[in-house]
Amino acid sequence: MLSTLRDAWKIPELRGKIIFTLIMLFVYRLGTFIPVPFIDTAVLAEYINDGGMLSLFDIMSGGNFSNFTIFAMSITPYINSSIIMNLLTFAIPALERLAKEGEEGRKKITQYTRYLTIVLAIIQALGMTLSFQGVMTEKTWSTVAIVVLVITAGTAFLMWLGEQITENGIGNGISLIIFVSIISRLPHGIAALLEYVRVGTLNWFSLVLFLLFAIVVIVMVVAVQEGQRKIPVQYSKRVVGRKMYGGQSTHIPLKVNMAGVIPVIFASSITMFPATLANFFPNSNIANWIAGAFGWGTTFTTIMYVILIIAFTYFYTAITFNPIEVANNMKKQGGFIPGIRPGKPTVDYFNKSVTRLTLFGGVFLALIATIPIIVGNMMNVNLQFGGTSLLIVVGVAIESVKQLESQMMMRHYQGFLK
Template identity: 55%
Template sequence: MLDALRNAWKIPDLRKRIKYTALMLILFRIGTFVPVPRMDPNAVRAMIEKGALLGFFDIISGGAFKQFSVFAMSITPYINASIIVQLLTIVIPRWEELAKEGEAGRKILAQYTRYGTVILGLIQATGLSIGFRSAMKPGILSNIVVVISLTAGTAFLMWLGEQITDKGIGNGISLLIFAGIVSRIPASVYQLYALTKVGTINLLMLVIFAILGVVVIVGVIAVQEAERRVPVQYAKRIVGRKVYGGQSTHIPIKVNAAGVIPVIFAMSILLFPSTLAGFFPNSKVMTSIAEFLKPSGWLYAVLYALFIVFFTYFYTAITFNPVEVADNMKKYGGFIPGMRPGRPTAEYISRIMNRITLVGALFLAAIALMPYFMTALSGINISFGGTALLIVVGVALETMKAIEAQMLMRHYQGFLK
């Protein structure tokens, strides 16, 4: 591992990319301490501690939300816009054609995503300015300044992420989220140390937490990398005196193809009523619904798991089309051994995908519910939850593979032997 890192640092272009990525991430962290004008950070912090969903956004933004800095919304409007554009490519035929046109089509869809990011950023910033109006100086000017500051901060982060993707290492947007979550680890470690010092947590419980954390990380890596390889054989074609095809390959079907998106969707839906109730404290209806769906209740845990399973199947279905895969195989003379091309092949791939997706969905539900069970057993609020762990491990693997690819291009041995 250390030899691979030293070899990576010896490559001038790779060293330049690593330095550029580190510089952009430092710039991101500096921006999290730039406050939004005309806001009272202490009042905002008190309101955030009452809302579970707002606390999750604070983890994603690396503490910028609780400080209500210009990066308070983080990159969430961009993520939402990307998901919406990806969903609309299935619905709008023109967008589906653009997705299949290669680099030129992807650039147009990326531009649509940028427009959507700004629009969603304006909507979210307006909602935050209304929700946190008690922490804002009076006057319409305050609303305008807050909305513009938050939207501009999100647009800058979007640009920052794209620059890291183009000139740095790995996916820039993912690395920004990764940096935000990792920046909270020292505070969490200090919190555990303080609780251990006062006797709230004994040493044995701390060791159990550490062992459980290592086991979960290993499990996340195993499931993230796990895939079912469906064998595919291509028939030989003779054109003139040359023979084409005849090779064997496979279709990789990942166990967790949806990533962490189902968890975010499920959490956003279930915690929205409690967040909305915080904005309308005098509404008895909203307060009753929020109390009914409080995160510590059993109903929340059951609905949370069911929503995760549903969204895992839903997102996998719209991103992986077995009929399209079977048609492409048939077009180029490919077939699965023992299966007829066309509809039987599509049904076979669909059955495999459904079984594999169920394993991934149950794993996501278990990881997402893990902090709630640990909190119930230990009585300690676990802030660094399963969702954050999934994101951190996934981005770390993705970045490692990006460095690996750069090193293998230059004939160096990478991390994986």
Template identity: 55%
Template sequence: MFRTLRDAFKIPDLRKKLIYTLMMFFAIRIGAHIRVPLVNPEAVSSFAGDGGMLDMFNAFSGGAFQNMALFAMGIGPYITSSIIMNLLTVAIPKLEEMQKEGEEGRKKIAKITRYGTVVLAILQSTAISISLRGLFYEYNVFSVVIGITAMTAGTAFLMWIGEQITTNGIGNGISLIIFINIISRLPFGVQSLYNSATTGNKLIPVIVLIIIFAAMVAFVVLVQLGERRVPVQYAKRMQGRKVYGGQSTHIPLKVNMAGVIPVIFASSLLGFPGTITQFFGEPTGAWATIINLLRIQSWSGAFIYFVLILFFAYFYTSITFNPIEVANNMKKNGGFIPGIRPGKPTVDYLTNVLNKIVLIGALALALIALLPTLLGVAFNMNISFGGTSLIIVVGVAIETIKQIESQMVMRHYKGFLNS
């Protein structure tokens, strides 16, 4: 990875893109420390740290939420808007047709996604400003409007930065925003880990946990790069005097087809009741019992979390990959899987393979997501760097390095052809 970055800096065009991306990172981190006007930053610190959705907001915003900075909501509204648009594209034929129109259709969907981001940012910032009444030095209409305007503008600016990185920099801008925010919290996570150690020599459990996390990183890389290649053979066909087809290829089915989406959905759903409760004070009675059962640190909460990850892995994969559509496209182009007849047998074969792969990927996701929490309970230490963050960081790093390598290969071929 470091060799790839070093070689990329030797190419003027790539060096310019990398420097531009680093400058955008600097702007992101600056915005994470510019506080929203009229806000008391100490008031919100009590709402973070309980493992709920607010804790996730704080991690994904690089600590901006705990500082109540302009980028307090991070890029979360954009991600939510994108997920909603992906789901609606499958459910609404008009949007599906728009997506198939090519570049023009994608631009229209991107425009709708941006408007959706602003609407969600307004709703989310309104909920934060009204629910967390102690957030402001003086709680009144003016301070609430200022808070809503500032946080919405911050999210819109982050969305713009993400699009600029994608266009003028290296990698997917939105993913890199989350990446740099999570990475920026690592020193605080290590410090929190050290301070929460209860043994005599605090350094030993910290070193043990760092070694375990290094092994987890290797496992995440293995899961992210793992794929099942389904062989496909295309029959030869004559068109005029030319022969087409006859080549062999494959359908790459990734082990982790759903990415980090199942973990985000599961943790958000599991932490939602506790997060809402935080806005209204300490829970009492039966509701307090339910909240405790849903905490991921408990065995019941961990089991529910595990089941939700499995469910969302299958659900999201069924939306993004359609075996019937793949089988029909293969049949139209004269392709077939060796030993499998075209049509329904191909659909059944792909569905069977997909179900097995999704199960393996979902189990791996659940293990990675739950292991930091289980280790924290076992060592009686506060591990703020969760499995979700680990999957995102490793996944984004792999995809960015792949993109850099592909651009280096393109320039290598270009030079070869010109020579």
């Protein structure tokens, strides 16, 4: 990775893109120090320290939520909007036709995603502000409107910032914003571990073992994120006029983890929703029972967490990979899998391969996501959401380096042709 960055820095055009990306991320970090008015962050911290979905939300926002800055909602509404549009693309024929129209169709879908992001941001900001009226220093409709407007504008600005990085910088802008948000919490996590050592909860030997274990987990995540099964494809020869086409052999790569980190985010949100909702009614007996029964880290919620991760892995893989469409495209181009007949046998072969890979990928995601819970309970330390954060950080880092390498390779080819 370091050698790739060093080589990229020597290319003027790529150096400009890297500098632009760093400047945009610096602007984002500057915004994390601008607080929203009429909010008592000390009271808000008490809600977040209780754990639950609010803690995950605070990690994804890079601490913006606990400090309630203008980026308190982070880029979450845009992520939700993108996921909803992806699902609607498979459900609504008009959107499916747009997706197949090429660049113009994708631009229209992107525009719809922006509009939906603003709508979701307003709804989420309003719900967040009304739910946390206890943290507001002034409780009037005007102050509520100001808070909603400010944090909605912050999300809209982050959406624009991410798109600028994607178009003019290196990597996916939205992913890099989340990446920086999580990395910015790393010093806080290190300080928390050292505090555990200071108070005697952990000793230095346990801390070293924990760090070695963390390195092993990172290696596992990288291996599985990069893992893929290559399905061999042979294209038959065909004569068009006086020229012969086809005859080459290639492969279709099926990733072990097609769903990425989305199943973990969905599963954690659903698992923690009851306990998080109960936090808003602290004096209710039913709410106290729900908080205890559905508390994060209990045996019941951990089992439910694992089941939901595997289920969402299958669900998201099913909507992102269509074996029938892949098989039909291969058939139109004269391609076939050696030993498998075109048509339904090819579809069945893809289904069988994807099902096995998805099972392994889902179990892997569940393992990585639950390791912090198990280790945290054994060591009596708070390591919630370490697996989710690790998956995001590793995935974004790998993808950004790949994009950098591909742009470097393209420029080498251009220099050779010139």
